[in-house]
Amino acid sequence: MIIRCSKNDLVNGINIVSKAVPAKTTMPILECILIDAAGQKINLIGNDMELGIETSIAGEIEEKGTIAIDADILSGIIRKLPEEAVEIRTEGEKVTITCNKSKFVILGKDGREFVYLPEIDKNDGINVSQFTLRDIINKTIFSISDNDSNKMMTGELMEISNGMLRVVSLDGHRISIRKSELNGSYNDRRVIIPGKTLNEISKILDGDTDKFVSIFFTDKHVLFEFNETTVVTRLIEGEYFRIDQMISSDYETHFTVNRKELLDCVDRATLLVREGDKKPIIMTIADASIQLRINTAIGSMDESIEVNKSGKDLMIGFNPKFLIDALRAIDDEEVDMYFVNSKAPCFIRDAEESYNYVVLPVNFAAAE
Amino acid sequence: MIIRCSKNDLVNGINIVSKAVPAKTTMPILECILIDAAGQKINLIGNDMELGIETSIAGEIEEKGTIAIDADILSGIIRKLPEEAVEIRTEGEKVTITCNKSKFVILGKDGREFVYLPEIDKNDGINVSQFTLRDIINKTIFSISDNDSNKMMTGELMEISNGMLRVVSLDGHRISIRKSELNGSYNDRRVIIPGKTLNEISKILDGDTDKFVSIFFTDKHVLFEFNETTVVTRLIEGEYFRIDQMISSDYETHFTVNRKELLDCVDRATLLVREGDKKPIIMTIADASIQLRINTAIGSMDESIEVNKSGKDLMIGFNPKFLIDALRAIDDEEVDMYFVNSKAPCFIRDAEESYNYVVLPVNFAAAE
Numbered sequence: 001m002i003i004r005c006s007k008n009d010l011v012n013g014i015n016i017v018s019k020a021v022p023a024k025t026t027m028p029i030l031e032c033i034l035i036d037a038a039g040q041k042i043n044l045i046g047n048d049m050e051l052g053i054e055t056s057i058a059g060e061i062e063e064k065g066t067i068a069i070d071a072d073i074l075s076g077i078i079r080k081l082p083e084e085a086v087e088i089r090t091e092g093e094k095v096t097i098t099c100n101k102s103k104f105v106i107l108g109k110d111g112r113e114f115v116y117l118p119e120i121d122k123n124d125g126i127n128v129s130q131f132t133l134r135d136i137i138n139k140t141i142f143s144i145s146d147n148d149s150n151k152m153m154t155g156e157l158m159e160i161s162n163g164m165l166r167v168v169s170l171d172g173h174r175i176s177i178r179k180s181e182l183n184g185s186y187n188d189r190r191v192i193i194p195g196k197t198l199n200e201i202s203k204i205l206d207g208d209t210d211k212f213v214s215i216f217f218t219d220k221h222v223l224f225e226f227n228e229t230t231v232v233t234r235l236i237e238g239e240y241f242r243i244d245q246m247i248s249s250d251y252e253t254h255f256t257v258n259r260k261e262l263l264d265c266v267d268r269a270t271l272l273v274r275e276g277d278k279k280p281i282i283m284t285i286a287d288a289s290i291q292l293r294i295n296t297a298i299g300s301m302d303e304s305i306e307v308n309k310s311g312k313d314l315m316i317g318f319n320p321k322f323l324i325d326a327l328r329a330i331d332d333e334e335v336d337m338y339f340v341n342s343k344a345p346c347f348i349r350d351a352e353e354s355y356n357y358v359v360l361p362v363n364f365a366a367a368e
Numbered sequence: 369m370i371i372r373c374s375k376n377d378l379v380n381g382i383n384i385v386s387k388a389v390p391a392k393t394t395m396p397i398l399e400c401i402l403i404d405a406a407g408q409k410i411n412l413i414g415n416d417m418e419l420g421i422e423t424s425i426a427g428e429i430e431e432k433g434t435i436a437i438d439a440d441i442l443s444g445i446i447r448k449l450p451e452e453a454v455e456i457r458t459e460g461e462k463v464t465i466t467c468n469k470s471k472f473v474i475l476g477k478d479g480r481e482f483v484y485l486p487e488i489d490k491n492d493g494i495n496v497s498q499f500t501l502r503d504i505i506n507k508t509i510f511s512i513s514d515n516d517s518n519k520m521m522t523g524e525l526m527e528i529s530n531g532m533l534r535v536v537s538l539d540g541h542r543i544s545i546r547k548s549e550l551n552g553s554y555n556d557r558r559v560i561i562p563g564k565t566l567n568e569i570s571k572i573l574d575g576d577t578d579k580f581v582s583i584f585f586t587d588k589h590v591l592f593e594f595n596e597t598t599v600v601t602r603l604i605e606g607e608y609f610r611i612d613q614m615i616s617s618d619y620e621t622h623f624t625v626n627r628k629e630l631l632d633c634v635d636r637a638t639l640l641v642r643e644g645d646k647k648p649i650i651m652t653i654a655d656a657s658i659q660l661r662i663n664t665a666i667g668s669m670d671e672s673i674e675v676n677k678s679g680k681d682l683m684i685g686f687n688p689k690f691l692i693d694a695l696r697a698i699d700d701e702e703v704d705m706y707f708v709n710s711k712a713p714c715f716i717r718d719a720e721e722s723y724n725y726v727v728l729p730v731n732f733a734a735a736e
Contacts, residue, residue, distance in 0.1 A: 073639070080635060101672050268449070300474075301473075
């Protein structure tokens with residue numbers, strides 16, 4: 001194989017596919033990036049068998065071929081080369097990388113050992129802007145569970161229904177729901193995508209509202225296609241939780257509050273919480289203000305914030321981290337919070353329910 | 369004690385004195401910052417018994433007193449307060465911090481348990497710009513030894529002689545020397561300052577050429593005074609190495625090279641060096657160019673750079689890290705390197721010897 005391309009194109013391509021290269025694996029070939037120049041284009045591929053990413057970069061193929069190169073070594077070398085044309089030439093498994101007067105010789109692995117991405121039929125997909133997909137992931141991903149004991153909770157539900165895209169994550173203490181209208185009409189779909197995949201995708205999406213992602217589904221996989229990149233991931237199998245039974249629009253207490261003011265206050269309260277400590281922040285909702293209190297081994301905090309309240313007075317306790325995560329994921333200046341009683345979940349949602357963050361309360365009487 | 373000051377003044381003050389607060393200590397009181405408002409000014413003090421920092425901040429003292437507060441907790445709380453006036457009020461060891469509608473109550477410690485900085489006579493000091501002191505530290509500190517087995521190597525020599533300030537560090541493999549002319553005439557001095565102190569000072573110096581630092585010396589301590597801050601450190605006792613016997617201006621080979629080009633090249637070579645691996649980079653100096661080669665378990669690199677050379681041809685090996693550190697510490701576009709033979713140190717110095725970086729070579733024959 002002999003190929004030539006610009007240093008920057010190579011760096012960009014390597015950055016993208018590296019997201020699918022596992023740090024540790026029992027199959028050393030997977031720690032490599034495959035450079036596949038067997039066809040008309042130079043393709044780079046990373047694959048950890050659950051998540052696979054392929055991207056093609058501009059360049060010239062003088063001699064067709066493939067080679068797998070350790071991702072860390074390849075990425076390290078290319079990153080530090082001068083910003084000029086790079087030539088990669090193989091003789092068997094010997095790889096010579098030349099750029100200007102600099103010449104590296106390293107050992108690669110036979111490209112035929114590498115595991116290519118599964119073939120997915122590109123039928124019946126949906127289109128969504130890169131911005132929307134990234135936004136919707138970033139604003140829900142924090143409430144997946146990182147505990148493998150319930151596999152379902154480590155992924156997000158992606159649901160297409162009635163021309164809406166809905167993404168849901170939950171970890172047993174809270175639920176994050178984001179909705180976005182789709183342009184066009186699509187068949188209904190319901191898949192559970194591993195959180196790791198969504199995390200990595202959100203890092204390589206452009207975040208451009210004018211650029212689109214096409215998403216294709218099979219029973220076992222989902223494929224994302226954008227720019228010159230293809231991401232294929234296995235799905236989590238099984239039936240997701242029945243979300244709609246968990247959310248309700250009834251409430252006894254409601255207030256509107258300046259989001260940043262509430263966020264800063266709860267954030268300050270966490271200073272008094274040592275790791276592993278489960279002290280709740282206690283919210284006392286009265287007519288024109290809410291009082292927030294926390295009391296831990298380190299000390300106590302007491303602060304009040306003006307709100308626009310309707311309904312009953314209420315005293316309710318929360319894990320401050322869960323309130324913070326939800327409030328950070330909202331862009332609105334003012335947020336509406338809805339409560340039923342001190343033992344029922346609180347809902348932070350907008351009128352259109354483009355977002356709905358559900359946070360379970362904590363028994364504060366025990367904590368007092 | 370009751371004091372009031374702005375959040376920002378407090379944050380700045382805490383940031384400065386925190387540099388002297390030890391992470392772990394057998395004397396828990398030292399993990400605190402002392403707020404001393406017993407006199408006319410609000411002083412903050414951190415002290416790890418080797419390094420002590422005191423700074424005064426603007427503010428109002430309503431009731432005189434002192435209190436010691438855990439540095440992490442104090443810093444955490446103050447940093448997250450709104451940007452408004454902060455009141456700190458003590459009743460015994462109970463500390464109430466109020467800012468706007470936010471109120472924190474924490475436990476402090478009796479200020480009388482705290483260890484104040486030693487008293488130092490401010491006679492016979494020197495003045496140097498903050499910029500110069502910071503620059504001279506940053507450009508030598510990397511070659512102190514972090515190995516305590518030779519205490520002397522963990523510090524830097526600071527020498528005042530003939531109106532020049534000279535700072536030297538060495539770790540057994542290399543020597544870094546920086547000189548700067550002083551304004552004014554001063555008595556000769558020769559002290560060894562702990563590297564940790566210099567590191568922390570360089571972080572809190574303004575880096576302003578118009579602002580000065582006064583430095584005062586005793587047998588056991590050195591005191592730095594700048595802005596509203598006083599830094600006192602113990603000295604390392606003993607006689608420093610005889611540097612002047614180690615450096616010479618004789619040479620057999622000399623070349624001038626573009627600093628960045630050489631730096632980038634040696635930096636690239638380190639990609640092939642795994643941690644703990646001691647492979648040298650081999651420099652072959654010929655008439656109009658030098659060739660740089662490295663050969664490790666990962667692969668090999670070969671690159672040539674044009675230079676302006678005089679004297680004998682030479683082949684010599686170096687630990688690439690030591691070359692990189694020295695080349696990074698130089699601002700000049702072109703550097704001059706001087707060599708005697710493949711077993712003698714190489715000198716990277718300018719004509720005025722405002723800097724002189726000495727790097728010992730590595731036996732490359734064994735490595736080949």
